[in-house]
Amino acid sequence: MTSETIPAIELAIPPYPEYLQLVRALVGAAANSSGARSPLGPGRVADLRLVVSEAATNAVEAQGAVGARDRIVVRCQVAEDRVLVEVIDHGPGFDPDAVPDLPDVETPERLRHESGLGVALMERIADEVNVESGSDGTTVRLVIRST
Amino acid sequence: MWRERDKVQFDLHRRDLSPTDGVVGRASGAGVVLTVLGDLDMAGAPALRQAVVAEVSGGTRLLVLDLTAVDFLDSAGLGAMVGGLRRLRAHGGDLMVVCPEPRIRRVFESCDLDRVFVLHPDVGSVISAVAALGEQASL
Numbered sequence: 001m002t003s004e005t006i007p008a009i010e011l012a013i014p015p016y017p018e019y020l021q022l023v024r025a026l027v028g029a030a031a032n033s034s035g036a037r038s039p040l041g042p043g044r045v046a047d048l049r050l051v052v053s054e055a056a057t058n059a060v061e062a063q064g065a066v067g068a069r070d071r072i073v074v075r076c077q078v079a080e081d082r083v084l085v086e087v088i089d090h091g092p093g094f095d096p097d098a099v100p101d102l103p104d105v106e107t108p109e110r111l112r113h114e115s116g117l118g119v120a121l122m123e124r125i126a127d128e129v130n131v132e133s134g135s136d137g138t139t140v141r142l143v144i145r146s147t
Numbered sequence: 148m149w150r151e152r153d154k155v156q157f158d159l160h161r162r163d164l165s166p167t168d169g170v171v172g173r174a175s176g177a178g179v180v181l182t183v184l185g186d187l188d189m190a191g192a193p194a195l196r197q198a199v200v201a202e203v204s205g206g207t208r209l210l211v212l213d214l215t216a217v218d219f220l221d222s223a224g225l226g227a228m229v230g231g232l233r234r235l236r237a238h239g240g241d242l243m244v245v246c247p248e249p250r251i252r253r254v255f256e257s258c259d260l261d262r263v264f265v266l267h268p269d270v271g272s273v274i275s276a277v278a279a280l281g282e283q284a285s286l
Contacts, residue, residue, distance in 0.1 A: 020189060021188070046250050049219065050219075053188060053219070054221055060189060061189075105258075106262060110263065111232060111233040111236070115226050121254075
């Protein structure tokens with residue numbers, strides 16, 4: 001981590017979907033912070049909000065699956081050329097390489113799958129996605145760059 | 148001083164398709180427009196699912212989902228739409244999507260779901276598409 005232009009911010013939310021909007025608002029505000037020259041244009045801020053929402057949604061789902069009430073921690077750092085976000089949960093963990101591919105979108109089978117898009121969406125939109133997962137939880141690190 | 152928040156977190160407005168949408172003849176009254184307001188995410192998706200179930204149970208076969216006023220969409224919202232489309236089709240119906248905002252269209256495109264849902268610029272475009280399908284079917 002070099003040349004952060006504002007200090008990292010941190011938010012700890014109860015593991016419920018109603019708090020996802022708050023996470024997006026906080027991270028979006030940090031990326032647009034008037035105290036720092038934002039490295040991201042409006043389109044990339046929208047991308048940032050999307051990938052953060054995906055990571056936080058996965059965290060809420062993971063903790064919901066095992067009834068873990070620990071708070072989910074979201075950290076955000078804005079640097080000159082990129083925004084870094086970490087989402088940390090206390091769910092049961094998962095193997096990101098074991099997430100099955102969805103059927104082709106043009107087959108009828110695709111309509112049977114209402115979930116499973118989040119990781120693929122993060123990987124497609126974020127510049128970097130790093131997942132560390134174990135039996136005590138998962139940390140997802142996302143980087144969105146200016147270009 | 149405390150102020151009510153201005154932003155809607157999530158809401159759904161329902162109305163029947165009407166002649167002002169360009170619906171004429173037999174198709175009149177045969178469809179419903181659900182306008183989604185706010186954020187269609189994990190928090191909003193259950194309400195959308197319930198609404199689709201209620202519409203299909205009530206006999207709706209053409210459901211138009213108007214996303215013009217959606218501020219945010221992610222994969223949880225898309226999942227509810229995929230489930231809705233499956234439900235409508237299983238009952239011989241269809242779910243059509245109005246989505247003029249490039250920012251929201253990009254989410255569909257990022258998941259290749261713009262190949263599953265035709266994204267119409269307005270309700271009138273949906274009506275034209277349905278009418279064209281009806282003509283094809285009657286040929």
